[in-house]
Amino acid sequence: xxxxxxxxxxxxxxxxxxxxxxxxxxxxxxxxxxxxxxxxxxxxxxxxxxxxxxxxxxxxxxxxxxxxxxxxxxxxxxxxxxxxxxxxxxxxxxxxxxxxxxxxxxxxxxxxxxxxxxxxxxxxxxxxxxxxxxxxxxxxxxxxxxxxx
Amino acid sequence: xxxxxxxxxxxxxxxxxxxxxxxxxxxxxxxxxxxxxxxxxxxxxxxxxxxxxxxxxxxxxxxxxxxxxxxxxxxxxxxxxxxxxxxxxxxxxxxxxxxxxxxxxxxxxxxxxxxxxxxxxxxxxxxxxxxxxxxxxxxxxxxxxxxxx
DNA sequence: ATAATAAAAGATATTTTTATCTTTTATAAG
DNA sequence: CTTATAAAAGATAAAAATATCTTTTATTAT
Ligand code: FES
Ligand code: FES
Numbered sequence: 332x333x334x335x336x337x338x339x340x341x342x343x344x345x346x347x348x349x350x351x352x353x354x355x356x357x358x359x360x361x362x363x364x365x366x367x368x369x370x371x372x373x374x375x376x377x378x379x380x381x382x383x384x385x386x387x388x389x390x391x392x393x394x395x396x397x398x399x400x401x402x403x404x405x406x407x408x409x410x411x412x413x414x415x416x417x418x419x420x421x422x423x424x425x426x427x428x429x430x431x432x433x434x435x436x437x438x439x440x441x442x443x444x445x446x447x448x449x450x451x452x453x454x455x456x457x458x459x460x461x462x463x464x465x466x467x468x469x470x471x472x473x474x475x476x477x478x479x480x
Numbered sequence: 481x482x483x484x485x486x487x488x489x490x491x492x493x494x495x496x497x498x499x500x501x502x503x504x505x506x507x508x509x510x511x512x513x514x515x516x517x518x519x520x521x522x523x524x525x526x527x528x529x530x531x532x533x534x535x536x537x538x539x540x541x542x543x544x545x546x547x548x549x550x551x552x553x554x555x556x557x558x559x560x561x562x563x564x565x566x567x568x569x570x571x572x573x574x575x576x577x578x579x580x581x582x583x584x585x586x587x588x589x590x591x592x593x594x595x596x597x598x599x600x601x602x603x604x605x606x607x608x609x610x611x612x613x614x615x616x617x618x619x620x621x622x623x624x625x626x627x628x629x
Numbered sequence: 630a631t632a633a634t635a636a637a638a639g640a641t642a643t644t645t646t647t648a649t650c651t652t653t654t655a656t657a658a659g
Numbered sequence: 660c661t662t663a664t665a666a667a668a669g670a671t672a673a674a675a676a677t678a679t680c681t682t683t684t685a686t687t688a689t
Contacts (some may be wrong), residue, residue: 332485332566332571334593337647339481347588359666363600374648380667393656394664417481420569424482428489429625439496439621443603444483450599454592463588472588476578486677509635523678529637542686543634 334451339416342378344368344474349388349398350405350460358390358397369476378416385415387460395421405461413455422452458466483600488565493517493528493623495561498537499548499554499609500616505541507546518625527565534549534564536609554610571601 333340345364352359361379365372380397382388390398393461413421425432426444434441466472482489494513501508510528514521528547531537536556539547562570574581575593583590615621 332483332488333569334481334483334575334596335577335579336481337577340575344576344587362665371648373650376666377668378649383667390666391656392654392664393664396656396665398666404633420482426483426489427493427623428482428484428486429622436622438493438623439615440607441621443607445481447596447599447603450596453595455536458589458592466588472590473578473585474587511635520678522680525636526638526678532637539636540686541634541636541684543688545635545686547636 334421335413336417338378339413340368341368341375342412342416343409344370344476345375345379346385346388346400346409347380347463347467348474350400351464353400353405354461354464354468358395358399360397363377364398368474369453373426382415387411401459405459405464407454407460409458409462410452410455411462412460420447483570484562485566487523487527488562488576490519490524491521491531491561491565492515492558493625494524494528495537495558495609496533496547496612497615497623499549500613502549502554502604503610503613503617507544507548513547517623531561531564536560536564543621549609554608556609557605558607558611559601559604561609572599 343475345368348364348368349359352382357363361372364370364379365375368375378389379397383390383398388398388400388404390396410422422459423432425438426440426448429438431440432438432444438444463472467474484492487508487513494517497513497517499506510521510525511530513519514524517524528537528539532539536552537549539545539546556627559571569623572581574587576587577588578585578587580591581587581593587593
């Protein structure tokens with residue numbers, strides 16, 4: 332098990348890609364995005380539709396259309412994307428699956444999980460959707476699933 | 481998405497339960513365990529069979545039989561259970577789902593994920609399967625999914 | 630030996646997640 | 660206003676995770 336669902340991994344890689352394009356005023360078509368982040372095109376379309384409905388990304392139809400981010404959206408913390416896709420179990424739920432995480436009736440690992448959840452929450456709150464545009468543009472980091480080396 | 485699969489949550493709760501019983505020399509029947517940790521009995525049986533094959537727990541058949549842990553098993557770090565059930569994607573995989581986590585071709589969140597993965601690994605390596613027996617015996621912590629309050 | 634007990638194993642079923650296919654709607658350009 | 664483009668929406672399909680059912684094997688006590 333990975334930390335995020337596959338759906339969420341695609342979503343994050345996609346918004347990072349769209350963000351970088353948006354920074355230079357470009358819109359991204361679903362075909363292009365899917366190819367650049369190595370994701371199934373039609374499935375990614377569904378994911379982006381969902382993010383669009385939730386207001387985390389936006390799009391226009393028709394020629395010269397595509398997905399893009401407003402400058403406000405570029406400033407949103409990445410945790411918004413994760414919450415939109417995977418919900419907030421990762422941030423508030425009990426690590427051992429108890430119905431609710433509770434100080435009164437904690438699981439054995441409650442304190443340990445609390446610390447880790449806190450770290451994850453902080454990290455995802457402190458990086459913004461557009462925060463990696465520079466590194467992406469410079470090719471210092473990658474969004475492609477399959478390695479080329 | 482939670483941090484562990486449901487299967488893994490059941491596995492951890494079960495080994496904690498068996499551990500506490502084992503500490504006082506008792507074996508635990510699958511029926512008893514399932515009831516005490518609120519898990520589907522027959523599914524949990526499969527999970528425990530798997531842990532048994534992998535040598536993390538042991539059992540005897542027949543009357544007075546059941547699952548139990550040797551003193552060596554009680555000392556094993558909990559991470560062994562997680563690895564046996566969920567694999568090690570959580571500890572070594574790329575958080576954004578790239579084929580492999582790599583320093584040379586990192587994803588944008590590589591450093592951030594590395595720190596968090598490290599925290600999780602450390603935490604699960606530093607708690608032992610039998611490490612909560614006292615707190616469990618005293619009723620300070622709970623393994624029951626559904627709250628009674 | 631026989632019967633009762635309890636886990637192991639194998640087969641099947643259900644649910645959720647992931648992925649694809651098809652049709653519709655909105656937009657822009659000619 | 661017609662055509663091309665591209666996302667939105669709805670329906671379906673495939674795969675994986677979760678859960679259950681049935682039969683078998685090992686052990687213990689009588
Ligand atoms: S009760 Fe389990 S993490 Fe809080
Ligand atoms: S490359 Fe993504 S976590 Fe290392």
